[in-house]
Amino acid sequence: MTDQTTPRPVIEARDLKTHFQGRTGIFNALAGAKPAVARAVDGVSLSINAREIVGLVGESGCGKSTLGMSLVRMYQPTSGQISFDGDDITHVEGRRLKAYRRQAQIIFQDPYSSLNPRLTIGQIIEEPLIIHGIGNAAERRAKVIRAMDIVRIPASENIDRFPSDLSGGQRQRIAIARTLVLEPRFIVADEPVSMLDVSIQASVLELLEELSRELGLAVLYISHDIATVGYICKHVAVMYLGRIVEEGRAEDILAEPLHPYTQRLMASIPRMDPGEIPERTELRGDVPSPMNVPPGCRFSTRCPCATDLCREIEPELCEQPGGQRVRCHIHDDRGARQRPDLERPEAGRITEIADAGLLAEATE
Amino acid sequence: MTGHQTLGPAAATALGQLNERLAAKPAAHLQVSGLSIHYSTLRGPFNAVDNVSFEVAAGTNLGLVGESGCGKSTVVKALMGLLPEMTRVTGQALLDGQNILGLSDADLQDVRWNRISLITQSAMNSLDPVYCIGDQICEAILAHEPVGKTVAWARAEQMFALVGLPAERLREFPHQFSGGMRQRAVIAMALALNAGMLLADEPTTALDPIMQSQIMSRIRGIHDHMRRSMILVTHDIAVVAETCETVVVMYAGKVAESGPTQDVLDRPLHPYTMGLQNAFPRLPVRGQPRKPLISIPGTVPNLLLPPAGCRFAGRCPFATNLCRSVAPPTYQIGAQSAACHYVERASQFRVAAAEPDTWRSMEPSR
Numbered sequence: 001m002t003d004q005t006t007p008r009p010v011i012e013a014r015d016l017k018t019h020f021q022g023r024t025g026i027f028n029a030l031a032g033a034k035p036a037v038a039r040a041v042d043g044v045s046l047s048i049n050a051r052e053i054v055g056l057v058g059e060s061g062c063g064k065s066t067l068g069m070s071l072v073r074m075y076q077p078t079s080g081q082i083s084f085d086g087d088d089i090t091h092v093e094g095r096r097l098k099a100y101r102r103q104a105q106i107i108f109q110d111p112y113s114s115l116n117p118r119l120t121i122g123q124i125i126e127e128p129l130i131i132h133g134i135g136n137a138a139e140r141r142a143k144v145i146r147a148m149d150i151v152r153i154p155a156s157e158n159i160d161r162f163p164s165d166l167s168g169g170q171r172q173r174i175a176i177a178r179t180l181v182l183e184p185r186f187i188v189a190d191e192p193v194s195m196l197d198v199s200i201q202a203s204v205l206e207l208l209e210e211l212s213r214e215l216g217l218a219v220l221y222i223s224h225d226i227a228t229v230g231y232i233c234k235h236v237a238v239m240y241l242g243r244i245v246e247e248g249r250a251e252d253i254l255a256e257p258l259h260p261y262t263q264r265l266m267a268s269i270p271r272m273d274p275g276e277i278p279e280r281t282e283l284r285g286d287v288p289s290p291m292n293v294p295p296g297c298r299f300s301t302r303c304p305c306a307t308d309l310c311r312e313i314e315p316e317l318c319e320q321p322g323g324q325r326v327r328c329h330i331h332d333d334r335g336a337r338q339r340p341d342l343e344r345p346e347a348g349r350i351t352e353i354a355d356a357g358l359l360a361e362a363t364e
Numbered sequence: 365m366t367g368h369q370t371l372g373p374a375a376a377t378a379l380g381q382l383n384e385r386l387a388a389k390p391a392a393h394l395q396v397s398g399l400s401i402h403y404s405t406l407r408g409p410f411n412a413v414d415n416v417s418f419e420v421a422a423g424t425n426l427g428l429v430g431e432s433g434c435g436k437s438t439v440v441k442a443l444m445g446l447l448p449e450m451t452r453v454t455g456q457a458l459l460d461g462q463n464i465l466g467l468s469d470a471d472l473q474d475v476r477w478n479r480i481s482l483i484t485q486s487a488m489n490s491l492d493p494v495y496c497i498g499d500q501i502c503e504a505i506l507a508h509e510p511v512g513k514t515v516a517w518a519r520a521e522q523m524f525a526l527v528g529l530p531a532e533r534l535r536e537f538p539h540q541f542s543g544g545m546r547q548r549a550v551i552a553m554a555l556a557l558n559a560g561m562l563l564a565d566e567p568t569t570a571l572d573p574i575m576q577s578q579i580m581s582r583i584r585g586i587h588d589h590m591r592r593s594m595i596l597v598t599h600d601i602a603v604v605a606e607t608c609e610t611v612v613v614m615y616a617g618k619v620a621e622s623g624p625t626q627d628v629l630d631r632p633l634h635p636y637t638m639g640l641q642n643a644f645p646r647l648p649v650r651g652q653p654r655k656p657l658i659s660i661p662g663t664v665p666n667l668l669l670p671p672a673g674c675r676f677a678g679r680c681p682f683a684t685n686l687c688r689s690v691a692p693p694t695y696q697i698g699a700q701s702a703a704c705h706y707v708e709r710a711s712q713f714r715v716a717a718a719e720p721d722t723w724r725s726m727e728p729s730r
Contacts, residue, residue: 059572167663197431198599199643202659224572227645231657255650268577269647270602272629276649277606282528282578286542 008086009047010218011071011104011186016044016080018063018070022291038290040066042242043080048218050185053209055233055250056222057265061287063242064222068188071220072104073097084186102132105179109191111171115163121148122159125178132182147177151207169200176207186218187211194225205232227269230254238262241298242290244317248324258326261299281350297329304350309335309342371518378515383522385509391423391593392460392479392560394443399455399465401438401447409452411667412438414617416455420561420610423591427604427625429640430614433664436597437485439614440565443595444482445472459561478508481559483551483583485566490550491538498534501553508557523552527582544575548582555586562594568603580607601644605629613637616664616675623700633695633702633710635680636660638717658720674705681722682706682713 022036029035040063048054056064069075071082073089082090089100108114115124125144129135135143148155151173153166163171172192179187189208193201209232212219223229229236230250237247238259246259257263267278283302288294294301300310309329317325318332329335329345336344345351371379401413413435420426428436441447443457445467457465464475484490492500501520502513509516521531527548538546547567554562564583568576584607587594596608604611605625612622613636621634632638639660648654662679665671674692677683686705695707706713716722 059574169663199431199640199660200663201645202643202657203661204659205657206659225645226573227647228657230648230654231645251648251650254648264574266647268573270577270580270600270606272602272605272641272644272646280577280581282581283574286544286575 009049010085011220012047012083013067013071014045014081014083016046016067016070016082017042017078018066018075019078036291039242039293040290041070041077042290042293044239044242044244046220046237046244048186048220050216050218051212052235053212053219053221053233055229055236056220056239057224057226057229057236058239059265059287060224061290062239063290064239065190067239068106068190068220068222072106072186072188073100074106098132102182103184104186104188105182105184106188106190107172107175107179107192110195111163111168111175112195114175115171117163120160120162121153121166121174122155124163124174125181128178128182134182143181144177147181148174150180150211151177153177167200168196169204172196172204173207176204176211180211180215183215184217186220188220188222190222191224192221193228194223201228202231208232226254226265238265241287241293243298243327244325245299245328246324246326247317248320248322252322252324258320258324258331259299259328260303260305260330297327303345305330305345305347307343307345307351309339309344312342313339371514375512375514375518378511379518382505382509382511382515382519386558389479389558389560391591392420393422394420394561394593394595395456395458396439396443397456397458399439399442399457400453401435401442402452403448404450404452405668407668409668411670412617413442414670416612416614416617416619418610418612418619418622420593420595422560422593424610425587425594425596425608427601427608427611428595428597428614429599429601429604429611430620431599431664433616434614435617436614437565440482440563440595440597443480443563444476473507477504477557477559479559480561480563481554481557483554483562483564483567485569491546493538496535496537497541497549501534501549501556504553504556519556520552523556524549526555526586527552544571544579547571547575547579551579551582551586555590558590558592560593562592563597564594565597566599567596569598583607601629601640613640616670617667618675618703619694620676620704621700621702623698627698627700631700631710632714633697633700633707634676634704635682635713635717636676637702638714639679639723642717655718656720658717658723661723674703681716681725682709 018041020038020040022038024033024035044067058064066075070077077090081088084100092100122144125147126140129140129143145155153170153173193204205228208219211217221233233250236250236253237244240261246253246262254266257266264283267280271277281304285302288301296312296314297310300306313335315327315329315332315335317327319325320331330347397417399413399416402409402411416439430436442453453465456463459479498517498520502516505516505519520534524531524534529545529548541549568579580603598604608625611625611628613620615636620636621628628637632641642658643660645657660679665675665678673688673690677687692703692705694701694703697707
């Protein structure tokens, strides 16, 4: 399907921004107030090759789903560029947009609400083919059966059943089959296993990996369950408040993260072995609203290591010796050279501790 | 302590007495034996919980783990007396010697919140949107303790400090709180009367990883300070590994395995526990080969028509005809117990269960 000699990525985003316009009341509007803007995705660059699964992790509200939906053009990006196979598809409309969507598909989180309960499995998988005017009835049916084969739902027994007859894991496979039937080259998997029980998560992840390898798909795997990312992704990007704060090889990011946010994120995963439990510093508050992005480093309002420099100047993504890229003044001295008068943060030096002492005080 | 300054001397004394009275409450002991719960449905009785027994020693944490639909939340609801009317509950739950199943409303009122309190799964739905948080916490205190509103409010302030929320936010309404803050508020509420037994029903499931770990740290810290007994219901065995001394693994309404957490995780006896462990994603450790993630094929049986033998037999790679026809009794091995016909072969099973092919081979129609 893809030409293996070209190293060109299947999908590439450059400085992509997706902002949402808030609404103002009529009085504020008359008074000349500008509506608030939620900067959901704010300058993200990312590329995915064929046969590659890129993991995108972060807390809810960090913009990871918005990024995924912008890449398949469910949202219109505010600025920046998306190229698919080298073609700029950032602003395509009409027939060309439809053609793009045939190549780029999305799997949603909740298999209980993303399948129409009144259609049979066969009809659900066939629908995209009808929309794109592919084949006659017999050809479509053959394609549906092949797609069901790929996701290992036996077509003979299941093609005329309804989604309510299937378990959550099977439904998610049907959702995957629906995206595959168009033979796309890029799939966004938005939390595909978070609604599934642990005991069946593995099989869906395995399926995604297999598809990427055998069909040469580029996959963006979005998840807040960081541990699952390590199983299928080679490359991982961590998002915080609309920006990528760290990216690199999965084993580097998961085992030895550099950014204080990633470090806290990794430490928060519960461990099976009591000996492995890492130290967990408490972070203050919640992720700030994307309508009200803090100045300087976006994580500085919660970061335990933040200094004045962090609150003034936003660090750039900076490549580290190991190939990891991280957005933090601790690992990048450009900000410090620009403002030598401000204190620079250091790894491991805690400048502010959240209310951890309250507990001891309150129980006395 | 902050917040005292505004109290008059009389109220401050009353608060001191209230705190002393509450602190004197001992941690509760709970013995559940032979608990069975049948929901009446149009298609017949639904056997959600079948002959479940476990014990929570005073001052310890017990983890109740299992997949969705295995009956773990139903157990919690039964203990709180929250099941719908058309439910048949049999068996016993002795809270410090008193059976708390099937109590009258008046007797239940003395038990609920006073002796046993609940941290609910979705803090969004368990707070009343039209009352401010402080009033909701005070309501519980005023219902059980002979104190005035000022004293109850001061107690609520202390509880807020305990969970790391600023006291002034007691005047706010649930919608003004973020998800993590709401969950903390619910914890504060559950602690308000220092009940001897805490039931935490998936307290962190809907939260982000960082918030989840912060809330669990809170719960653990509070547990260390106050030594309450707790039942933690979760599907996350790693959370149990970090928090609970004992664990009960439930499958399709029955107890599959129980015992000290460390023993159960190190040497699981029941194939379901082994499968659950191998299906659980872990972070990679540099330099160590990583174990493959293995899913358990098949689905939980329909409890309207529970299978004749072991309920896990349909998904178990080691099942025999015996398993499919006779329900296994519970075998005790050391401190651990498991409902499996072949507990003596558990060490063989553990080796085989770590191989993905063992589970894959039994997937005729996956």
